[in-house]
Amino acid sequence: MATPLKEVYSPQFYEAFANVLQKILPALNKEEFKRQIFNDSWATKELKERMRHTAQVLHGFLPKQFPEAVRVILQTIEAIKAQRFPVRHVEFMFFPDYVELYGLEDPVTASKAMEEITQFISCEFAVRPFLLKYPQQMMAQMLAWSQHEHHAVRRFASEGCRPRLPWAMALPFLKRDPSPILPILENLKADASEFVRRSVANNLNDISKDNPALVLQLLAQWKGQTPETDWVVKHGCRTLLKQGHTEVLRYFGFEGGAQLALQDFKVLTPQVALGNKLRFSFVLQNTSELPQKVRLEYGVYYRKANQSLARKVFKISEREYAPAEQVAVTRKQSFKFITTRKYYPGPHRVSLIVNGQEKEMADFLVVR
Secondary structure: OOOOHHHHOOHHHHHHHHHHHHHHOOOOOHHHHHHHHOOOOHHHOOHHHHHHHHHHHHHOOOOOOHHHHHHHHHHHHHHHHHOOOOOOOHHHHHHHHHHHHHOOOOHHHHHHHHHHHOOOOOOOOOOHHHHHHOHHHHHHHHHHHOOOOOHHHHHHHHHOOOOOOOOOOOOHHHHHOOHHHHHHHHHHOOOOOHHHHHHHHHHHHHHHHHOHHHHHHHHHHHOOOOHHHHHHHHHHOHHHHHOOOHHHHHHOOOOOOOOEEEEEEEEOOOEEEOOOEEEEEEEEEEOOOOOEEEEEEEEEEEEOOOOOEEEEEEEEEEEEEOOOOEEEEEEEEEOOOEOOEOOOOEEEEEEEEEOOEEEEEEEEEEEO
8 A cells, every 4th residue: 555645744854854944043943843743633634734734833943024934944945955855845835835824914025935935846825825815916926927937936827826726725716707817828828848838728727617718719819829839728628628518629620420430339347346447348430431530538427425426527539530440449447446536336327428429328336
């Protein structure tokens, strides 16, 4: 079994971190710092709770004035980088957490801090409360960051204002009206960094869930400008494509399906034990005398706690089928235990989707 991510906060990590911090704050009582970290409730804390707890403990050892505390944090980061601290960086999410907790009343200093810290560990979660409290000021700052020389800051400009950033607090004002985001995405849509462009695509995908018409406008404006922007547009439309949005499918050349024949659809595992895999197969044939561009997907209707079914769509392929071409396809879908989905025993369903149209459907049973 994999080690839980929360275990990155080990005694060895805090010992090494305290050693670095003591170089910046010679009066630091390392033993007291570690004693407060490993308090009576430490063992019950999950990853984000350990991050927050570390920020709160750190607050008791840093200067009380926020600008001075930021100065120490930035010096500590430089010391960590200088000695090539042996970590994956996720451990240092408590630095952005500190800014979020203690800098909200000083947005100018906090913005300067996040601009520096995000070049070491991303501040996309920390900036959300600032966007809610100072929307105009912070969106103007995000726009300025979109032209920053460092790719991590440019990526932060897009990622931080995503309307539906996973595991982050929501930004209702940007769900309602994402227009303040658009100049940022315009600056970054053909960025030299794939890291940045991927964030732009994810932001577009977020926007599409609440404002699909706006994304369709951008699709028309951006498509064909550069190969990089074409990728951004396509990836940013992935939810609309999975939803079978007719206009988006047509724009990318996936039209209809009348001349595509599905045959021999079989569920090879009519009963799937939790932890095992669903297996199914089918044959797809292009019955036209012309080539056809095909987006092939399948949907799994997962049983929920209330016994209703909810569909999740998975992509198989996108390609052109030659006239009369026939392809046999076999696919597997895991029911292995994961933290992001809970499986409920009982009847489930799998469907085949061709160019956004659900064509075939079959039931299967999930058992313990």
